[in-house]
Amino acid sequence: MFPRPKPSLVPNTAAYESEPMVKPTGFREYDARWLFEREINLMGVQALGMGLGTLIHEAGVRPELVTGHDFRGYSASIKNALVVGLMAAGIKVHDIGLALSPMAYFAQFELDVPCVAMVTASHNDNGWTGVKMGMNRPMTFGPDEMSRLKDIVLNAEFKLRDGGSFVFEENFPARYMRDLTDRPKLRNKIRAVVACGNGTAGAFAPAILQALGVEVIPLDCELDHTFPKYNPNPEDMEMLHAMRDAVLEHKADVALGFDGDGDRCGVVDDTGDEIFADKVGVLLARDLSALHPGATFVVDVKSTGLFVTDPVLQANGVKADYWKTGHSYMKRRVNESGALVGFEKSGHYFFNKPVGRGYDDGLVSAIAVLDMLDRNPGKKLSELKDALPKTWSSPTMSPHCADEIKYGVVDQVVKHFQQVAADGGDVAGQKIRDLVTVNGVRVTVEDGSWGLVRASSNKPELVVVVESPVSEQRMHDIFRAVDGVLRTHPEVGAYNQTI
Structure with missing residues (x-):
């Protein structure tokens, strides 16, 4: 029987190398985050995999799962430990390798796999690790699933099964990139700074946007898991200021910044002004509600009140539904309500059909911004922003x-x-x-x-x-x-x- 995880162990000891360590607070509302080696060890990650596999069987879901990992020096090791635990619990694992979180969500649809476990700490400081999980695409875990998973792991309620297996999906990023670029190119010339904060998006975002006809000016797109300049978080002013400086230096039309696992996008306009993501959401809601009058938009409670008071949205018959902050809460609300899009101030956007598949993807969000500019030839992003009521x-x-x-x-x-x-x-x-x-x-x-x-x-x-x-x-x-x-x-x- 696999040992019951301990809440803490002393590193560089026999116990640390032979027993699982899992700090209970790492199980959060809708995903899991730990400081690697201080709050969880590799055997603890293996226990997490066994617990997740046990939960999947308990829920009666087909025992098949997609996994991938972000660009941190330890993420591949953590993923491998997770995979060992999943296979021990009888799960068939499809590994897509180095990936963005939305690439893993896309793989659920592309490979027809119900479950996902993406190894990433997103924009957290180097040293953190985590897993974003789901077993009902495109949704990810909420509090109920996370609470049950926590109980299984911490109480060692593992049920090990035969039938676990492993498949490595070769060159999977090319399939994701093809999915985003198999469409007409932009009609108008757009010069864009593409900022990745040395995170995982640097391996994919510039090439995808270039394929759509964008003139790309890369900013910190070289992968470096030490994050030498700032964390890849387009909600932090340090990254936004770097994007501003690059826009002004290169006279770009827009800057698009991606977080550590590529599911969020931040925007700076042609004058160097940082447009917080909720205000970008209002601009996109204006643009999309002209095409889809009467649309419902889910908005998180951190976001601007303009979704209710903006006269253009009112004229287009928009309904604003303010909801809980958090990618899993928002994803679920968007899909259950049939909303056209969900907008979070953090930069998570959840596009339903016809734009997306209901999950958060920073590249889909960036493309929506570019399409908005393309539909407004002769208007700069700053002009679209300045047309909003002032707040x-x-x-x-x-x-x-x-x-x-x-x-x-x-x-x-x-x-x-x-x-x-x-x-x-x-x-x-x-x-x-x-x-x-x-x-x-x-x-x-x-x-x-x-x-x-x-x-x-x-x-x-x-x-x-x-x-x-x-x-x-x-x-x-x-x-x-x-x-x-x-x-x-x-x-x-x-x-x-x-x-």
Whole structure:
């Protein structure tokens, strides 16, 4: 019998090399993330594979799975340990090799395989690892599946079976690239900075966009798992500023930035302005709702209020459905509701037919932006952006808060604002107009300014976003009010970035 995993072991000891280690907090809301060697070892990854295989059989799903790995120095080793565990649990594994997360999701359709386990820590700092999992394409695991998987792994409820096997799918990236480029080229010349932050997308994104007729200016597309300049995260200002500088230097029409596993895309316009992904979503919603009047768009609670108030979207009969932040939550909502697209402020976009297959793919998102520009010849991206009603928005700001306590802190923050609303109190000098508590708390006051606090789903952090349709000063007022509540909790630490 395989040993029960330990929550911690001392590295460079016999126990570390002969027993599985799996820190329980690595099982998150909809995927798994650990610091490799400190929170999980290779035998722990093997236990994860056996647990996942056991869960697949328990759910009555055909025991067949696609796997791939991102470009980190240890990801291939982690994938191999995962595969050993999966095969021991009787799973047929299709390995597509070095891949983007959306490439693995695509492989589920292309190879007609129901399950996926993509080894990636996305944009997390080097040293992290993780797995994005699913067994009902195009959806990925939510809290119920993750809770059951956690129980199986930590309690060693493994059921080992015969029948496990392994197939390596040769040259699979070419099939993914062909799927995205088997279409007419763009009609108009577009000069684009393609930024990859030295992450996995650098192996694929420039070639795909060049094949569509884009004049590509590569930025940090050389693969380097040490991430020497900044993490490949198009939500972080450091990467966005590098994209801005490249746009201005090369007089490009747009910059498109991809995160570590290629399922998100960030955008900078021709003037060097960083357009936060929720505002890009409004632009795409305008463009697509002209082609599909009356469309429904799912929007995460971190996103701008323009999806409701924008006059163009109102004229096109758009319905905005604000929902929980998180790629699995959004994916499920988009597919169950039949929405045309789901937009997250983080840059995860979920295009249903006719644009996509319902999963998040940064390349599909980038192509949608390019198609929007192609459908508006003579108009610069900055002009399309400037046509939106003006709002002042913060980037996503993340103060440190330990995984073990972050949800408790958020619960207390939610109760605080609920009490303020019940008492008729004010936030930043105004009464509360609306509270959304589907995912943390989003507090909107009378002038439409709002602030959000929620727990990060994949890091020991909270998430704070603020926006005002009135002024930059009001945005700062809301931030001070929200941060003032957080500062009453000493366990909340410093921000990664602030306004």
